[in-house]
Structures are given as structure tokens and as C-alpha cells.
Amino acid sequence: xxxxxxxxxxxxxxxxxxxxxxxxxxxxxxxxxxxxxxxxxxxxxxxxxxxxxxxxxxxxxxxxxxxxxxxxxxxxxxxxxxxxxxxx
Amino acid sequence: xxxxxxxxxxxxxxxxxxxxxxxxxxxxxxxxxxxxxxxxxxxxxxxxxxxxxxxxxxxxxxxxxxxxxxxxxxxxxxxxxxxxxxxxxxxxxxxxxxxxxxxx
Amino acid sequence: xxxxxxxxxxxxxxxxxxxxxxxxxxxxxxxxxxxxxxxxxxxxxxxxxxxxxxxxxxxxxxxxxxxxxxxxxxxxxxxxxxxxxxxxxxxxxxxxxxxxxxxxxxxxxxxxxxxxxxxxxxxxxxxxxxxxxxxxxxxxxxxxxxxxxxxxxxxxxxxxxxxxxxxxxxxxxxxxxxxxxxxxxxxx
Numbered sequence: 001x002x003x004x005x006x007x008x009x010x011x012x013x014x015x016x017x018x019x020x021x022x023x024x025x026x027x028x029x030x031x032x033x034x035x036x037x038x039x040x041x042x043x044x045x046x047x048x049x050x051x052x053x054x055x056x057x058x059x060x061x062x063x064x065x066x067x068x069x070x071x072x073x074x075x076x077x078x079x080x081x082x083x084x085x086x087x088x
Numbered sequence: 089x090x091x092x093x094x095x096x097x098x099x100x101x102x103x104x105x106x107x108x109x110x111x112x113x114x115x116x117x118x119x120x121x122x123x124x125x126x127x128x129x130x131x132x133x134x135x136x137x138x139x140x141x142x143x144x145x146x147x148x149x150x151x152x153x154x155x156x157x158x159x160x161x162x163x164x165x166x167x168x169x170x171x172x173x174x175x176x177x178x179x180x181x182x183x184x185x186x187x188x189x190x191x192x
Numbered sequence: 193x194x195x196x197x198x199x200x201x202x203x204x205x206x207x208x209x210x211x212x213x214x215x216x217x218x219x220x221x222x223x224x225x226x227x228x229x230x231x232x233x234x235x236x237x238x239x240x241x242x243x244x245x246x247x248x249x250x251x252x253x254x255x256x257x258x259x260x261x262x263x264x265x266x267x268x269x270x271x272x273x274x275x276x277x278x279x280x281x282x283x284x285x286x287x288x289x290x291x292x293x294x295x296x297x298x299x300x301x302x303x304x305x306x307x308x309x310x311x312x313x314x315x316x317x318x319x320x321x322x323x324x325x326x327x328x329x330x331x332x333x334x335x336x337x338x339x340x341x342x343x344x345x346x347x348x349x350x351x352x353x354x355x356x357x358x359x360x361x362x363x364x365x366x367x368x369x370x371x372x373x374x375x376x377x378x379x380x
Contacts, residue, residue, distance in 0.1 A: 001091060008102055008136075018109040022121075030118045030175045037167055038112060038125055041133050041160060042105070048140055048153065057144065058217075061152045065215070068156045072163035079170035083177055104279055111286040119324070119336045120295055123282055126318045131279045151214045165318035172326045176334065182295055184373055 002053055009049040016042050033078050040071030094143030101135030104128045117183035118175055126168035133160045199258070205231060260359075267358045271316060278321040285322075285338060293338045300367040301332045302352060306359070313355045320351060340371070 019042070022035035044064050051060025111124030137157045141150040212227040213219075285293055304310060314325040317335055322342025327334035337343040345351050347369050 004095065005098075008098055011102060012105060015105060015109045018112050022112050028118055028175070028180060030171055030180065031121060033171055034118070034121055034125055034168075035112070037164075037171075038108065038129055041129050041164065044156065044160070045105070045133060045136050048137065048156075051149075052140060052144070057149045061149045061156075064156055065152060065159075068159045068163070072159070072167055075167040076170045079167070079174045082171075083174035085178075104283065107279075107283045107286050111282065114286055114291060115293075117295075119326070120293060120338060122324055122336075123322070123338060124286070126324050127275070127278050127282050128286075130319070131275055148214065148217045155211075155214060162315070165315045169314060169318055169325050169328075172324060172336065173328075176326045182297060182336065184295060 005049055005052050009046055009053065012042055012045050012049070016046075029082060033075060033082075036078075037071065037075045040067065040074070044068050044071070090142055090145065094139045094141075097135050097139030097142060099139075101132045101137075101139060104132030104135065106132075108132060118180060119172060119182050122168050122172050126165050130161060130164040133157075133164070201235075203258075203261070205235065208234060263358050267354065270354060271319060274316075274320045278319060281321050281342065282338070294340065295336060295338055296340055297326070297334060297336055297372040298340075298343055298346070299332065299334050299370045299372060300346070302367065304331060304356070309355060309359045312358065313352060316351055316355055317346065320345065 016039055019035040019039040022038070023032045026032055044067050047060050047064040047067060048057070051057035051064075054060075105128075108124040108128035111128060112121055115121045115124060134157050137153050137160070141153040141157070144150045144153070208231045209227060212230060216223055216227060285291060302310065302313065310328060310331060314328050314333070317323050317325045317333070322338040323346060324336045325333060326336045335343065335346065347367075349367055352367065
């Protein structure tokens with residue numbers, strides 16, 4: 001079972017390459033922020049999976065809660081800032 | 089039994105996380121890509137977290153997982169909306185097949 | 193200012209305290225006391241949105257909040273089904289080799305004035321098949337859709353009716369929808 005979860009965690013870790021590509025390639029600032037958001041949700045999943053793999057889920061789930069809240073607030077704040085500034 | 093259901097949910101979720109990553113690469117412009125984050129990634133995350141909660145059984149950690157699940161389910165669409173609105177209000181043009189536009 | 197609904201206040205206090213219990217995971221008296229104080233503080237700071245504005249405006253008395261909870265459950269079940277459909281559609285579009293998408297913007301208005309209903313509709317649109325809410329101003333929605341056929345439930349007013357029934361608003365008839373091909377055309 002742990003091996004399967006490790007496999008899932010590996011696939012998600014590899015998939016993180018895609019948002020990184022989006023952050024680097026753009027082309028607009030909105031694409032980059034979108035990439036950051038996707039990376040954030042992948043990070044939440046990785047944290048929880050790692051928690052199960054190391055059998056320390058009670059600790060990792062708290063990190064995941066904090067990360068979920070930070071990720072949401074971060075994207076919304078950047079979006080608000082971009083809207084005020086009003087340019088790409 | 090619980091393991092099987094949990095694993096099925098996790099792998100289902102993995103599929104949608106995969107789709108959202110593919111969407112982020114393949115879709116032609118920002119607005120279409122935002123569909124990938126607003127929908128596929130939200131469902132993928134919900135399914136994986138739900139699967140892990142089922143796998144873990146009824147513990148405090150699973151309840152916290154459900155909290156994250158609800159939070160992502162509400163937060164992801166809202167964040168997507170905030171971003172697309174910022175893009176629209178700063179006049180970022182949409183990709184349209186009729187314009188014969190090519191991929192950004 | 194409307195009168196305070198004590199049942200509604202009780203339900204909210206219970207939910208917030210349950211939230212505290214789940215996050216803290218410690219049940220010694222002093223942690224419970226800190227939790228109770230935090231709940232009181234949160235309710236006090238957010239009294240405008242928590243206590244007053246969730247009181248249903250039309251009928252049902254104090255217990256209407258429980259009926260509201262039941263309608264919420266039905267709504268969430270419908271939403272989950274729709275999310276599943278939405279994702280299979282997006283997945284098939286993403287995986288399709290030629291990617292048959294034809295993105296357009298569409299714009300329509302609702303007559304509701306309450307913020308909660310408008311926000312609920314915006315999030316529902318984002319989670320349902322092929323559509324993302326792009327802008328919302330004074331009840332006027334701008335929606336981006338991957339293909340016009342995917343926006344059918346919005347054009348027929350089905351989604352609006354569902355959302356209206358949850359929070360007890362007037363459903364109204366099918367909205368007047370304008371299709372817009374580009375952001376440039378939106379200006380006029």
C-alpha cells in the first residue's frame with residue numbers, strides 16, 4: 001500500500017514540471033499566477049501523501065491545512081494587485 | 089474494502105490532476121487554461137484527499153483532510169475567478185477560433 | 193436592521209466550535225476555554241455577515257435555517273454530479289487530438305440583489321460544464337465558455353433556478369444572453 005502511495009506521490013511530483021513550465025514560459029503574468037496556483041494544490045497533495053508514507057499524517061495534515069489557506073490567499077492577493085495595476 | 093475504495097478514489101483523482109496538467113500545456117490561451125485549474129484540478133484534489141480520508145478511516149487527521157477538501161473546493165474556483173476577472177478588466181483578449189488565432 | 197435569529201446563531205456557534213475541535217485535537221479544559229473565547233471573538237468581529245445577514249428574509253420563522261441546511265445538502269449533491277460531468281467534458285476536450293474548442297464570452301444579468309446568491313451562482317458556474325465566471329458587476333455576469341453548446345444550462349436558466357431555490361430567491365425566467373466574440377467587442 002505504501003508503495004502504491006509512493007508511486008502516486010512520484011507521479012504528482014513529476015507533474016509539477018508542468019506548472020513550472022507555465023511559470024517560466026508565460027506568456028502573460030496571468031498564466032504564471034495560474035501555474036503557481038496549480039503548483040500549490042499539487043504541493044498540498046504531496047504533503048498529505050508524504051504524511052501517509054512516513055506514517056506521520058497527524059503532523060503533515062496541519063502543514064497541508066496551512067498551505068491550502070496560504071495558496072488561496074496568495075493567488076487572490078496577486079490577482080487583486082494585478083487588477084489594480086491594470087496591465088499585463 | 090476501505091483500502092480498495094480509497095485507492096480507486098486516489099487513482100481517479102490522479103487522472104484529473106494529470107488532465108489539468110495536460111490542459112495547462114495544450115490549451116491555447118489564459119482563459120481556456122483557467123478551466124484546467126478551476127475544474128479538473130479542483131476535482132482531482134478533492135478525489136485524492138477524499139480517497140486518503142477513506143483510506144485513513146475515521147480519525148482526526150481524516151477530518152482535517154475533509155476540511156482541506158472543502159477549502160480547496162471553495163477556494164480554487166474563487167481564485168480562478170479573481171484571476172480571470174483581473175485579466176478581463178485589464179483587457180486581455182480571448183483566443184477565438186473564428187479569428188483564426190494561433191496558440192499563445 | 194433585522195432582528196437576530198437565535199437558532200441561526202446557535203448553528204453557527206456549533207459549526208465554528210466543531211471547526212476549532214477538529215483543528216486543535218486537544219480536549220483539556222483550558223484548550224476548550226480558549227476555543228470558546230475564539231468562537232465568541234470571531235462571531236463578534238463578523239457579526240454583520242454571520243448573525244444578521246444569514247437570516248432568511250421570507251417566512252419560516254427561526255427554524256428556517258434548518259430548512260436552509262437541507263436545501264444546501266440537495267444543492268451540494270446536484271453540484272457534485274455536475275462537477276463530475278464538467279470534468280469528464282473538459283478531460284475529453286483536453287485529450288482530444290484536435291481539441292475541438294470554440295471559446296466565446298457570454299453576458300447575462302440576474303435580478304437578485306443579495307451578494308450571497310450572486311457569489312453562489314458565480315462559483316456554481318465555474319464548477320459546472322465548460323464555463324468559468326470571468327466578471328460579476330451589479331448582478332451582470334460575464335462568462336467564458338469553451339464552446340457555446342456547453343453553456344446551454346445557463347442559457348436556459350436552469351443553473352440560475354437551482355441557485356435561486358437554495359437561498360429562496362425569485363427564480364425568474366430564462367435570462368437574455370448576449371454572445372460576445374472578443375474582449376474588444378465587450379467595450380461597446
